[in-house]
Amino acid sequence: MATVAVIDYGMGNLHSIEKALKTASAHTDVIVSADKDTILSADRVVFPGVGAIRDCMNALHNTGLDDTIKQVAKDKPLLGICIGMQALLQHSEENGGIDCLGILPGNVVRFPKGLKDSSKNKLKIPHMGWNEVNSLKENPLFKKIGQDERFYFVHSYYVDNVGNDITIATSKYPKEFPCALRFKNIVAVQFHPEKSQHAGLQLLTNFLNWDGQS
Amino acid sequence: MGLAKRIIPCLDVDNGRVVKGVQFVDIRDAGDPVEIARRYDKEGADEITFLDITASSDDRETMVHLVEQVAGEVFIPLTVGGGIRTLEDIRRMLKAGADKVGINTAAIFNPDFVKQAAERFGSQCIVVAIDAKCVSAKGEPKRWEIFTHGGRKKTGLDAIEWAIKMVSYGAGEILLTSMDRDGTKIGFDLELTRAISEAVEVPVIASGGVGTLDHLVEGVTKGKADAVLAASIFHFAEFTIGEAKQYMQNHGIEVRL
Numbered sequence: 001m002a003t004v005a006v007i008d009y010g011m012g013n014l015h016s017i018e019k020a021l022k023t024a025s026a027h028t029d030v031i032v033s034a035d036k037d038t039i040l041s042a043d044r045v046v047f048p049g050v051g052a053i054r055d056c057m058n059a060l061h062n063t064g065l066d067d068t069i070k071q072v073a074k075d076k077p078l079l080g081i082c083i084g085m086q087a088l089l090q091h092s093e094e095n096g097g098i099d100c101l102g103i104l105p106g107n108v109v110r111f112p113k114g115l116k117d118s119s120k121n122k123l124k125i126p127h128m129g130w131n132e133v134n135s136l137k138e139n140p141l142f143k144k145i146g147q148d149e150r151f152y153f154v155h156s157y158y159v160d161n162v163g164n165d166i167t168i169a170t171s172k173y174p175k176e177f178p179c180a181l182r183f184k185n186i187v188a189v190q191f192h193p194e195k196s197q198h199a200g201l202q203l204l205t206n207f208l209n210w211d212g213q214s
Numbered sequence: 215m216g217l218a219k220r221i222i223p224c225l226d227v228d229n230g231r232v233v234k235g236v237q238f239v240d241i242r243d244a245g246d247p248v249e250i251a252r253r254y255d256k257e258g259a260d261e262i263t264f265l266d267i268t269a270s271s272d273d274r275e276t277m278v279h280l281v282e283q284v285a286g287e288v289f290i291p292l293t294v295g296g297g298i299r300t301l302e303d304i305r306r307m308l309k310a311g312a313d314k315v316g317i318n319t320a321a322i323f324n325p326d327f328v329k330q331a332a333e334r335f336g337s338q339c340i341v342v343a344i345d346a347k348c349v350s351a352k353g354e355p356k357r358w359e360i361f362t363h364g365g366r367k368k369t370g371l372d373a374i375e376w377a378i379k380m381v382s383y384g385a386g387e388i389l390l391t392s393m394d395r396d397g398t399k400i401g402f403d404l405e406l407t408r409a410i411s412e413a414v415e416v417p418v419i420a421s422g423g424v425g426t427l428d429h430l431v432e433g434v435t436k437g438k439a440d441a442v443l444a445a446s447i448f449h450f451a452e453f454t455i456g457e458a459k460q461y462m463q464n465h466g467i468e469v470r471l
Contacts, residue, residue, distance in 0.1 A: 015282075015285060015309060015310065015311045016285055016289070016311055016313070019285060019286045019287075019289075019311070020289050023287075023289070050335075050336055050338060050339065051335065051336035051338070052336055055336075113415070117216065121438065122412070122438075123217075124415060124416055124417045124418075124440055125415050125416070126337070126338060126386055126387075126416065126417070127217065128338075128386075128387065128417050128440070129217050129218060129219075129220050129260065129417070129440070129441070130217070130218045130220070130260055130470040131216060131217045131218070132215055132216065148215070150218060150470045152290070152291060153217075154291075154338045154386075155338070156337075172215075172216050173216060173217060174216060192291075194289060195289060195290055195291050195313065196289070196290075197255070197289050197290055200289060201289060
């Protein structure tokens, strides 16, 4: 049976992601682990996250899992979720500026204050709730998922300057921003597939079926 | 098209059963929470909120178990409130599968608790629940204060100032209940909702008083709420969540259908 490791670096709730992965594929063994060898021997790896980037990076440094993730990123299918996506980039301006893992190009920036929608209503921060995801190109992660399908977001920072070649989907708040990235064997999403009902489960199924190459 | 307004059914749980009272008395049994959560998920609820209304220590165990069960099969955000007083309470609920916790009374007695909770778990999972009542006399400019104990105890705290303070302490969302309207089915306190929503940067969930689908629409259009919460109109199957969303969409509100 194929295995997927969910990296447990002591941040947030892994129960939901574990249950969602189990529901997404009956043919995959889901292992929540903080152990380097266990993670490195899994077929696929999920790097989840909630909370703030400083805590996330500190936890990764303290556990040594930052090196594990860098190793995984070389050749194994890897899915970063929310802070797990942001941490893969170069730098985040959250918490006064924090260097991230530097695996993907681009930076993490805050939604500016005073945003308005087209009817001049104030847009709240965090960007919280179900927003449309527009996939830009055919890719394995969004197989069987309709264009403009809604996913659940909750974040105040977003990824910027990642380059068009690795952006596979965008969302709007109110400006368009990248919400899904793909670089070789690495995919990353800003929204929470584990909280996005059918569409989210389909995305997780797609990841669990993906070889990291196609 | 962009972010959808959310519809959040709320389950008041007492001793493992969903109940709903009118202004906190006259409690009617509305059924099994897991079954109801499952139904709401199918109908297209955007989130589900569980409110532990007795919050005795025995009940806490029941609640943890309930959240675990629901989180194992319902893949939408879950919020748990009622009796959340310590960081350990929060940790247990998040570990059981809750995505957010609602803090109410504990925030009033110890505002720093909200700060600590947001620092430890992140603002995204800290919802501060505000129970407000209008205290201004007729003819005076409207003013609302925070009440505790199901609306019986006055705290002297101004609702708008309190909301601003809680957001500055790290609340990621405000769950605003009008104690004048709760259980009455005559609609949200729209002035209160709008005043709070315009005063803070974070999303505001309007609660208290929904009796018709028009009330949900008004909560968004006039109250400027980012999400609307209701209990009895869904529990007793007066309307399905799907009907409510369709109705809102027909009235020009963006929803997830």
